[in-house]
Amino acid sequence: MSPNTFNRTFERDKAELLALGVPIEVGEAPDGEDGYRVRRASFELPPVEFTAAEAAMVALAGSVWQSAAQSEQAVQALAKLRAAGLNPDPGRALALAPAIRAEGESFDTLAGAIADRCPVSFGYQGQTRHLQPRGLASRHGAWYVKGFDTDRGEPRTFKLSRFSEPARRDGRPGSFPPTDPGFDKLFTDDAADAECVVEIRPGAAPSLSRRGKPAGHGRYRFRYGQDGQFAAELAGYGADVLVVEPAELRDEVAARLRAIGGRA
Amino acid sequence: MKSDSQVRRLLALIPYLASHGGWADLAETARIFGVGAAQLRKDVEILQFVGDQDRGPENLIDIDIEGLDEGDIFLSNADFLTRPLRFTKDEALSLIVGLQAVAELAAGDELAAARSALEKLRAAAGEAANVPVAVVESAGDPQVREALAKAINDKRVVAFDYDVQGEKTVQVQAEPKLVTTAARYVYLQAWSRQREGWRTYRLDRIGSVTILDEPAQARGEPPPFDPDWVASRPGAQLVTLAIAPKAAWLADYWPVREVRKSADAVEVDLLVADQHWLTAQLLRLGPDLLDVQPAAALEPAAAEARDALARYGAPVK
Numbered sequence: 107m108s109p110n111t112f113n114r115t116f117e118r119d120k121a122e123l124l125a126l127g128v129p130i131e132v133g134e135a136p137d138g139e140d141g142y143r144v145r146r147a148s149f150e151l152p153p154v155e156f157t158a159a160e161a162a163m164v165a166l167a168g169s170v171w172q173s174a175a176q177s178e179q180a181v182q183a184l185a186k187l188r189a190a191g192l193n194p195d196p197g198r199a200l201a202l203a204p205a206i207r208a209e210g211e212s213f214d215t216l217a218g219a220i221a222d223r224c225p226v227s228f229g230y231q232g233q234t235r236h237l238q239p240r241g242l243a244s245r246h247g248a249w250y251v252k253g254f255d256t257d258r259g260e261p262r263t264f265k266l267s268r269f270s271e272p273a274r275r276d277g278r279p280g281s282f283p284p285t286d287p288g289f290d291k292l293f294t295d296d297a298a299d300a301e302c303v304v305e306i307r308p309g310a311a312p313s314l315s316r317r318g319k320p321a322g323h324g325r326y327r328f329r330y331g332q333d334g335q336f337a338a339e340l341a342g343y344g345a346d347v348l349v350v351e352p353a354e355l356r357d358e359v360a361a362r363l364r365a366i367g368g369r370a
Numbered sequence: 371m372k373s374d375s376q377v378r379r380l381l382a383l384i385p386y387l388a389s390h391g392g393w394a395d396l397a398e399t400a401r402i403f404g405v406g407a408a409q410l411r412k413d414v415e416i417l418q419f420v421g422d423q424d425r426g427p428e429n430l431i432d433i434d435i436e437g438l439d440e441g442d443i444f445l446s447n448a449d450f451l452t453r454p455l456r457f458t459k460d461e462a463l464s465l466i467v468g469l470q471a472v473a474e475l476a477a478g479d480e481l482a483a484a485r486s487a488l489e490k491l492r493a494a495a496g497e498a499a500n501v502p503v504a505v506v507e508s509a510g511d512p513q514v515r516e517a518l519a520k521a522i523n524d525k526r527v528v529a530f531d532y533d534v535q536g537e538k539t540v541q542v543q544a545e546p547k548l549v550t551t552a553a554r555y556v557y558l559q560a561w562s563r564q565r566e567g568w569r570t571y572r573l574d575r576i577g578s579v580t581i582l583d584e585p586a587q588a589r590g591e592p593p594p595f596d597p598d599w600v601a602s603r604p605g606a607q608l609v610t611l612a613i614a615p616k617a618a619w620l621a622d623y624w625p626v627r628e629v630r631k632s633a634d635a636v637e638v639d640l641l642v643a644d645q646h647w648l649t650a651q652l653l654r655l656g657p658d659l660l661d662v663q664p665a666a667a668l669e670p671a672a673a674e675a676r677d678a679l680a681r682y683g684a685p686v687k
Contacts, residue, residue, distance in 0.1 A: 125374065125458065150453035154494040159483035163476070164491065167468035176464045181404035182378060183461035186454040188402055189386035201522035202480070203550040204471040206505070214460075220501045221459050241502035244467070247554040265619075284500070312533040313575055342654035344674035348681050360684045362656030367675030368687045369668065 151190050158195060165194035172207040175214070209249045209266040212273040216242060216251050216266075222279035225256070229271025230264055237264070238282045239273075254282070300332050303350040310346035314339075325350060337362060379403055379413055380420070384431070384451045387443060396441045407441075414443055422450035462495035463503070470505040475549050475556060477515035509556040510573035515549065517579035518558060522546050527563065527584040531577030539577065545586035549573065552595055559592040568592045606643040610663040613638065617658035624651070635660050642667075649674055 131148075156164060168184035171177035184192075208214070212228060219226045220239045227236050239253040248265060251273075255262035305325050306315050318326030330336035337355060340347050341362040349356040383403065387394055400410035414433060421430035434444035457465070469491060473484040492499045509515060514530075521528045525545075532542045544560035547568075551557075555572050562569040568589075613621065618636040621629065627639040642648045652659055652671035662668040679686050 122374070149455050151456050152494055152496070154490050156487055156490060157483065159479065160487035160490070163472050163480065163484040163487050164465075164469060167465055167472050170468035170471045171464060176460075176467075178375075178404060179458075179460045179464035180468050182375075182382070183457055183465035185379070185382045185386065185403045186457065186461070189382045189384075189389060189454040191389055201519050201546075201549055202472060202475045203548050204468075204475045204507075205551045206467065206471045217463055217501050218459070241504065243504040243506065244471070245504075245506045246508055247551070309538060312531070312539045312577065316577060338654045338656060341656055341675075341678075342650040344649065344653055344671075345677035345681055348678075356682065360679060360682050363653065363675040363678050363682075364684070364686060365657040366653055366655075366659065366668070367672050367679055369672055 151186055154190060156192055161192055161194040162200065164192065166200055166202060170204050170206050172205050176208050206244055210272065212266055212269055213249060215273045219275055223282050223284065224275050224279045225277030225281050226273045227276040228269050228273040230269060232270055236276065300330055302328050302330060302352060302355050304328060304340065305348040305350055307346045311343045314343065314347065376413065380416065382454045383413060384417065384448050385454050387445050388448045388452055392444060392446050394443045396438060396443055399443060411438055414438060417445065457495045457498045459498045462498040463501050466491055466499055467503050467505060470503065474505055474507040475509055477512050477519055480519060507551060507556050508574045510576060514573065514576050514579050517581060518546050518549060521581045525586045527582040527586055528579050529582055530579040532571055533575040545589065547592055550595060557595065559595060561589045570595060606641040609640050609642050609648065609667045611638050611640065611659065612661035613655060614658040614660060617655060645670055
């Protein structure tokens with residue numbers, strides 16, 4: 107084998123081993139020659155022990171994915187845990203059946219790009235967008251990617267189902283710093299920074315009244331975000347719901363109602 | 371090299387079989403590894419040519435080939451590989467996200483178990499778990515979930531308040547069976563005592579749950595859950611809405627038949643089985659509703675809006 111052929115073969119084998127989870131290090135052998143080394147600790151799954159209750163949850167996690175590629179990966183991961191001693195009780199009937207699916211071909215590309223901190227581009231509602239992807243979120247069954255939009259110069263969230271062209275890598279790995287651990291919080295509803303009082307007809311709109319704090323006489327107090335979504339929701343209840351205060355929210359809801367009531 | 375996924379499987383199969391004392395059931399092992407029994411048999415047959423190079427080329431894994439015909443895997447001399455490989459990034463991501471989805475539906479002891487398992491899993495995955503993912507489901511009130519989980523596990527009847535289309539509350543008595551996700555909502559599948567049949571209830575519309583001192587009956591398995599049930603409901607009417615593009619996200623939450631996009635409007639065809647539901651959606655859209663076909667479908671919403679404006683003492687135009 108010529109040195110060139112050897113190097114090519116070696117590089118290919120190295121990449122295959124890495125894909126399997128076996129990293130190869132370059133180092134100095136005891137005789138002073140350069141060599142390659144595989145450390146057991148670097149490729150063996152570290153010891154991990156689950157209680158019976160935890161094992162049941164982990165086993166359930168292996169059946170959550172409805173899309174074939176991710177489901178196969180989850181099954182492989184679960185098989186490794188079983189090889190490491192995980193032994194869930196098969197007779198344990200579970201009351202939960204969560205389901206989740208990946209969306210289109212962009213999901214894998216984005217997950218890989220986030221892991222490698224590699225910029226991506228994709229078509230979104232007809233435009234090409236450039237993003238440093240930082241994290242993924244499944245919110246009520248739809249997937250979103252969150253990251254830094256380099257065209258707009260600010261953080262943005264994009265819905266994967268609205269991609270008009272699939273995501274592709276567009277830059278070098280390691281182009282931006284790792285994501286903050288507080289990423290999860292970006293997707294919680296913490297924009298509720300205003301308070302209002304709403305009157306609800308007795309027995310009407312129960313899914314609204316349940317979220318409020320009773321304030322007597324059929325009135326409820328709510329915290330809400332001022333992005334217009336709460337006003338739209340309140341308008342949706344029609345005459346069953348009356349905003350008492352503040353005046354801005356009253357006006358906003360009335361304006362929305364006028365847009366429909368003034369039309370026919 | 372053999373195909374990547376087979377090599378992966380073999381490298382987990384050896385420690386799996388070794389950790390089971392050298393014996394395992396062929397069919398069960400195939401199921402665990404997510405392949406058919408015939409494929410797993412081929413995998414096991416390859417193992418007899420696998421060994422530890424340090425111990426010499428003759429020192430290979432021993433397989434009882436006749437045992438395979440009986441559906442048993444017997445092997446020995448495999449103790450050189452006792453630990454599986456670390457997770458790859460894709461494996462770590464898939465299982466961790468799966469566990470996050472479990473945690474979104476769990477409550478009480480199960481939620482605590484899912485969370486502590488997630489921590490252990492992340493620690494074991496190490497570097498491979500470096501893709502931040504959030505999973506959020508509208509699974510309603512945690513106390514509701516906890517009561518339902520307890521009733522399912524103890525096989526008991528429950529009574530709860532249920533909001534029908536956000537309009538009124540009804541009392542339901544049911545035997546809960548399963549909490550499951552379908553598209554954007556989380557549902558309870560339960561045997562309705564009033565309707566004498568399987569029903570699904572959206573978790574975020576269930577009010578306080580009381581566990582009754584009455585055992586649930588054996589009802590068999592609920593039918594597969596079909597979130598497209600609206601399409602099959604008799605009397606559903608086809609309505610076409612034109613919506614301003616900035617409000618088009620609302621349509622993601624509707625049972626849409628077809629969507630047509632242009633520069634200044636998004637047109638959606640909807641099958642509407644419930645006029646009250648449509649009225650609420652039209653009122654919600656307000657100024658973002660550009661057009662409705664047939665035009666008569668707007669009338670109940672317009673009348674409701676005028677009633678509401680009268681309560682505000684506000685002019686209609």
